[in-house]
Amino acid sequence: MFLDEVTLLVESGKGGDGIISFRREKHVPKGGPAGGDGGKGGSVIFVADEGLSTLFDLKYTKAIRAKNGENGKIKTMRGKDAEDVFVKVPIGTMLYEQANNEMIADLTTHGERYVVARGGRGGRGNTAFATARNKVPRIQENGEPGESVELRVELKLLADVGIIGFPSVGKSTIISAVTNSRPKIADYPFTTLIPNLGVVALKDGRSFVLADMPGLIEGASQGLGLGIQFLKHIERTRILLHVIDMSGESERDPYKDWQVINDELSHYVVDLSSRPQILVANKMDAPKAKETLDQFKKQLPVGTEVFEISAALDEGLEALLYKTMDLLTITKAQLTKPDDDSESLIVRFRSEELPFYITKPSDGWYDVQGPAIERLYRRSNFMSDEAVSRFLSQLRRLGVEEALRKEGAKNEDMVRIYDFEFEFVE
Numbered sequence: 001m002f003l004d005e006v007t008l009l010v011e012s013g014k015g016g017d018g019i020i021s022f023r024r025e026k027h028v029p030k031g032g033p034a035g036g037d038g039g040k041g042g043s044v045i046f047v048a049d050e051g052l053s054t055l056f057d058l059k060y061t062k063a064i065r066a067k068n069g070e071n072g073k074i075k076t077m078r079g080k081d082a083e084d085v086f087v088k089v090p091i092g093t094m095l096y097e098q099a100n101n102e103m104i105a106d107l108t109t110h111g112e113r114y115v116v117a118r119g120g121r122g123g124r125g126n127t128a129f130a131t132a133r134n135k136v137p138r139i140q141e142n143g144e145p146g147e148s149v150e151l152r153v154e155l156k157l158l159a160d161v162g163i164i165g166f167p168s169v170g171k172s173t174i175i176s177a178v179t180n181s182r183p184k185i186a187d188y189p190f191t192t193l194i195p196n197l198g199v200v201a202l203k204d205g206r207s208f209v210l211a212d213m214p215g216l217i218e219g220a221s222q223g224l225g226l227g228i229q230f231l232k233h234i235e236r237t238r239i240l241l242h243v244i245d246m247s248g249e250s251e252r253d254p255y256k257d258w259q260v261i262n263d264e265l266s267h268y269v270v271d272l273s274s275r276p277q278i279l280v281a282n283k284m285d286a287p288k289a290k291e292t293l294d295q296f297k298k299q300l301p302v303g304t305e306v307f308e309i310s311a312a313l314d315e316g317l318e319a320l321l322y323k324t325m326d327l328l329t330i331t332k333a334q335l336t337k338p339d340d341d342s343e344s345l346i347v348r349f350r351s352e353e354l355p356f357y358i359t360k361p362s363d364g365w366y367d368v369q370g371p372a373i374e375r376l377y378r379r380s381n382f383m384s385d386e387a388v389s390r391f392l393s394q395l396r397r398l399g400v401e402e403a404l405r406k407e408g409a410k411n412e413d414m415v416r417i418y419d420f421e422f423e424f425v426e
Ligand SMILES: Nc1nc2c(ncn2[C@@H]2O[C@H](COP(=O)(O)OP(=O)(O)OP(=O)(O)O)[C@@H](O)[C@H]2O)c(=O)[nH]1
Pocket: 166, 167, 168, 169, 170, 171, 172, 173, 174, 184, 185, 186, 187, 188, 189, 190, 191, 192, 193, 213, 214, 215, 216, 247, 282, 283, 284, 285, 286, 309, 310, 311, 312, 313
């Protein structure tokens, strides 16, 4: 089964908490601070791997979670970092944040990786807070929380050349004749249910990746047949081999077939009809092929080049491959220069997050929220006055006080940061 879209939850581990502890020494009532830092939480990292061709491995995965970092230990021992979790996906995998449908990564080369959820940093133990003035700090930080991302994983195959055409025109026969790929070949329609990739290696040392697509039919762009599911893979090919059956044995009309497919290509969300095409007349070994081809050529616009082959007898294939390679060389990569309206090809990365923002709900309070503030809030342990004053001075450093003043906050106004409430002092 071919699988090209899955959604799952990705969660990184929380950092371990720092701890408060003191050294015990003989005859010393209270030794120095000895609370260790927490370890780092594990990250979840997606890696493109050329050994994979579908997202099947993720089919039954509801969630991928990395472990939490270990809490700090006594004697200033640091908690263990949690291991990162690596998730292998095929080349051509795109990652979207479900919440806002924003593409966060497009993994296009082997080994390329993207950290989907970063593990939280470990909190510092009280040892880290010892100063000349405060030799017995009773303060520690909690580990930073992990991140949680509702992720959509989408595969759009990356091939240089796509073979398209109606069912049974001989697409799979072509790829199996010129690459190591061995898809099923049969004389009934929709033999091929998933795209097959193969590498064409020319005698002169050049090579390209060829994709054999399931057959297209009228209405494919509206979802008929196996249609639309595969048009999106064609989207990422640079040129197309459009194969037509010239045997004259099917009741179909080659010229109409050619028009129907081109029509479907132009009606897909991205106009695929402008993609360079090589017109391939297959099954030229069949008895009625010459006659059918002559008829076909008469209907084509003048000057349209047609490549005659017999995939079954391996005739004309080599010339076709060289022609394909040459066209590839002069065709600019669709990936580097996307079609104007093909939004899905634009790689955008997670936007720089605002450290915080202030809102004024009708209850007259000032609410301070945002990712950086939240992290700070969750790291802090409000059990001691020391920790509270530290939190407040961190807020000041982030510019919260300044921003509140700008928003009109006056003495005695109430400010809320999640569950932490305080009075604004000018
Ligand atoms: N005579 C002749 N028959 C061919 C040639 N190429 C393919 N065929 C036959 O055409 C039939 C269909 O071939 P496939 O390669 O499975 O066709 P396809 O386009 O991949 O079909 P789908 O996967 O169903 O879309 C098979 O019976 C092949 O043996 C050819 O050059 N000459």
